[in-house]
Amino acid sequence: MTYCAIDFGTSNSALALPAGDAVRLAPVEGDHTTLPTAIFFNTDEEAIVYGRAAVAAYIDGFDGRLMRSLKSILGSALAEGVTELGDGSAVKYTDVISTFLVYLKKRGEACAHAPIERAVLGRPVFFVDDDPRADLLAARQLEAAAHAAGLREIHFQYEPIAAAFDYESRLDREALVLVADIGGGTSDFSLVRVGPERMRRLERKDDVLAHHGVHVAGTDFDRRVELATILPELGYKAIDPEGREVPNRIYFDLSTWHLVNTVYTGKRVGELRLMRHLYRDSRHHDRLMRVVEQRLGHALVARAEEAKIGVAAGGQTSIDLDDVETDLRLAFDEAQLVEAGVDELHRIVDAARETVRAAGIAPRDVGALYFTGGSTGLTFLTRSLTEAFPAAQPVFGDRLASVATGLGIHARRIFR
Secondary structure, X not given: OEEEEEEEOOOEEEEEEEEOOEEEEOOOEOOEOOEEOEEEEEOOOOEEEEHHHHHHHHHOOOXXXXXXXXXXXXXXXXXXXXXXXXXXXXXXXXXXXXXXHHHHHXXXXXXXXXXXXXXXXXXXXXXXXXOHHHHHHHHHHHHHHHHHOOOOEEEEEEHHHHHHHHHHOOOOOOEEEEEEEEOOOOEEEEEEEEOOOHHHOOOOHHXXXXXXXXXXXXXXXXXXXXXXXXXXXXOOOOEOOOOOEOOOHHHHHHOOHHHHHHHHOHHHHHHHHOOHHHOOOHHHHHHHHHHHHOOOHHHHHHHHHHXXXXXXXXXXXXXEOOOOOOOOEEEEEHHHHHHHOHHHXXXXXXXXXXXXXXXXXXXXXXXXXXXXXXXXXOHHHHHHHHHHOOOOEEEEOOOOOHHHHHHHHHHHHHHO
């Protein structure tokens, strides 16, 4: 019998195992030690696939139900509901999360050659902003899903604090670090005292000076990119013949992963067909209907994400919408990304400042900014945070693995 640490992320997940006096990341998809938090119920082949394989099966055109951003539904009314799989059957959302955790657990057991019934799970500082009851409900839902997956003993640790443990393992002196864990669904911050002497302690409560977070991160930038660039080509913010804006709910649903499937129902498709007279430019309606009837919604969200990543890597890119309309391509650059996500950017930077204010620490006294999480690959975001704490040394951890490694370090302290 052994134990593990699970980083169940909005966009990517990972699992850490003990390895002597250290920890190691388990291969969870082929040789990869991280996998996209995605699950595809393939009704064509009566199979369930995960991670990159899930996204690939969906893109290849198999019938079924693709789900991503599973973590984002926790704490909402949707979490207790069911989703249809496309073959007449349905499954509870919380059972989908359990199924995903079972997969992670089995991959860990295969790597450890031992059963796993004990685990440390990461959690964001807040699952739900400004709603303590919903936040508590989300934590209970995740704990119940983990128990249903076969984990008997469960401990939670805040994800940014776990990242601080990973950073601490590399230090030779004490430091005051602001951990910025910015992933797919949440931006979490913890101000932590770290150092070689402190890491020997099991109880670290007094070393955590403050933590704060907002439910804004990578998927919100994806949504803004889609609304700002792709969806106007389908009529978003178009003006009808009477000078009013075309109803926009369809566009908000198309840009939100866990709501995309709701636009494919017969009733909604029928309603959209009847709205053709509202579009001055009939091409907008034609494109919208093509997306809905051919179920291209998730593909559009993926294009927005790819455009964001492309800009982060090279400054500019293009968005290929050839499957919506032949030769339809859109230019996209960092200036457009910053403009699209300016509100989200301000909320994230304000959350970092609030963390330090809550601790009673002046920004100039923060010694280091430790960046982890997939969205810290966005240069304009990390630049804005660095400018908010000019005396802090920016340090970049493993964007996708720092939290899992830190959770593993914490798990060793608990279970040993």
